[in-house]
Amino acid sequence: MILFFGTRPGKPETKHLFNCECPYCKQLGTLIAVTEKNYFHIFWIKLFKISSATTIECSHCKRGYYENEFTEEMNLELSKTTD
Numbered sequence: 001m002i003l004f005f006g007t008r009p010g011k012p013e014t015k016h017l018f019n020c021e022c023p024y025c026k027q028l029g030t031l032i033a034v035t036e037k038n039y040f041h042i043f044w045i046k047l048f049k050i051s052s053a054t055t056i057e058c059s060h061c062k063r064g065y066y067e068n069e070f071t072e073e074m075n076l077e078l079s080k081t082t083d
């Protein structure tokens, strides 16, 4: 019996940060956060999340931000749940 297991990426989640100003071009509401999650799977059934990484990109100046560059404002917006 062959056991298929490993990791696979989940669907990236995007989130628009409407109340956040881009630290680079100072435009309001242009930042979009993309979170990619990796899951451990057996037979392609997702078992648990092993990692997630969020990057933020500005749709105006195209500058990207990594987690260690996030401002307090960005983190605050990210922690909010919107629906």
Ligand SMILES: [Zn+2]
Pocket: 022, 023, 024, 025, 026, 027, 030, 058, 059, 060, 061, 062, 063
């Ligand atoms: Zn910008």
